[in-house]
Amino acid sequence: MKTIPLILMGCGGVGRQLLQHIASCRSLHFKQGLHLRVVGVCDSRSLVVAADFLNKELDDSFLSELCRVKLGGSSLAKLADLGECQVFVHPESQGKLLEIASHLGKSTGLVFVDCSASSDTIVVLKQVVDLGSCIVLANKKPLTSTMEDFEKLFTHPRRIRHESTVGAGLPVIASLNRIISSGDPVHRIVGSLSGTLGFVMSELEDGKPLSQVVRAAKSLGYTEPDPRDDLGGMDVARKALILARILGQQINLNDLKIESLYPEEMGSSVMTVDDFLGRGLLLLDKDVQKRVEKASSNGNVLRYVCVIEGSRCEVGIQELPKNSALGRLRGSDNVLEIYTRCYSEQPLVIQGAGAGNDTTAAGVLADIIDIQDLFP
Template sequence: MARKIQLTLLGCGGVGRQLLRHIVSTRKLHEDQGLRVAVMAVVDSKSIVLGEKNEELDDTALLEICLAKEKNNQMPETGKTFLSTILMDDHATFFLVYPTGRPLVVADCTASEKIGQALAEIADLNCCIVLANKKPLTSSFNVYDRIAALNRRYRCESTVGAALPVIATLNRLLNSGDSIKKIVGALSGTLGFVMSRLEYGESFSDIVRQAKELGYTEPDPRDDLGGMDVARKALIMARLMGWRINLEDVEVECLYPPSLAPKLMSTMQFLKEGLAELDLPMRNRVKEAAARGCVLRYVATIENFHCKVGIVEQPQQSALGQLHGSDNLVEIFTRCYSTSPLVIKGAGAGNDTTAAGVLADVLDLQDYFG
């Protein structure tokens, strides 16, 4: 008899939909392994879809959900549909309509700030949690500690490097007693693309506009240029190492001045006018770095109980200096890797890659299901 992993998906955006498609497309693979990922419920900000008679949603229903969400951003009328409040308030309301007392994995593929408290309550119900959403792990310690207390019953690989084994590697090092001295990471595919293109003499504004057209940036590129996404990833790694620090303790270099902030300038105005103000200062920084045989990279540096995120100069022939495009790269310096760091490199962004990382985390919890 196949071991059944019962899963509830929170969030049905790009990553959530791709996760459902991965689950459907890997049925034969998992069947051969004696496994079945049973999706019991899919939750978005407006509704909850459950299978009939509390059974799992079949593959047809899962694909219908994906298509309906893509077409009109609404759940289809399949199975049983309820009004959802779990993503709109701080209470795990979902469990009022889902039978408790059975093993369950809850996968958070949202970008919700408010969901942290709900996940903390879910953790108290003895569930397993898988996170692609960085915000619960970078919020208050009241939330973080309750999730982290799950120990091996929670996974969060996709919060830092999509499917790259950054968290797993750090856990292996920490559990072996190998003390981590320093972590340096290029952790934004968007900013990696922008920084590497600057080497070819293109203007900063043209590169950012191109990145937006290619779908690399958020709808407002300032969400990437502000550096907060990288800061959250750095904080997750620092907290994993036992540091009791908060997001405001992370030193962040924002790539645009306060005068170009969203409160003062619309996205359209920023793209048409504001970005051009950044061209000359960035061009000068590129020239100064090149004169020293270096290139610019936007990186997170975690060392001596201090997290710093921003542009640094890197030798052209270094691992970070040779990084191009939207790939991520993390260098980990430890007692064992003191002079030659452990390097993890590869695609660190994209719905497909991130969803693959989430599914791998879900499968990693299979021992909790008989």
């Protein structure tokens, strides 16, 4: 039996879903000779660790109680009463994480699984790399910080996986890594990597005004509470940056050309959400409609995409052929077109749901299983 010890960072929706997936896959993984041993779980404030972390783990019933506590909005500290575990609060929690890594990293092996959405994990992640730990990320922040941080995390490229940082569980990173390792040069990547913006852009085609489409997207639950968090393009930019860096571009987030669907004067420091939805958006309708019509007269449609090509990496609205994979996109699926020597005229296309806790956590779990050969 091969054992993979792991520490989960972040127990929001994705982290809790991951714990559920791990529990429900126990017998499947057991058949494959694998045991996933959850040694500790932390959020931004606290860390819960199995008291005897060298030999024991937080078992599934404990983890299920942990999820209940977090879902109820309580602190992980509440779990201290359950026994057989220790709770550390920030900043002691950081020291404990390093202690665990130095004990387990180079002996049994250890995976730090970052399912948070925070930049606060970067410091610890960089340190545990040197202690022999593996890293699995759903969190985009560590890979979209400085190039120095990025390169530090990739010190041992086989010990880091991050499928769920782009397109959730869609096999984007795995496929791209296969292409790169086979020496097939990537000429161009074009991708619709936001379910929200994919939906919005495809709905515009039918002649609906932007204001109406954004309101519909919000009421369908496709957007963030403030839809400007989607419309600004920053989330897509982070994904684009990760793809560009994998392809070897040495760039930072502020090197990217990012087109926002709303102007600065409608930003959240100027306008409330309600004002933006009620009044601001209406002012954008006419311009957007003109662009849609112009594209249509060229036989094209508009898509909000990332384009990565040579030393170029940008994010914004592009006119694309109606009959391409991206042009045919309807609804909230993500679509990625990869052009390489092998896929030169027709691209390699990967399409499917690119968001959701279930698929994101599934991508993380597949990453953990994928690094099993690094464990003794």
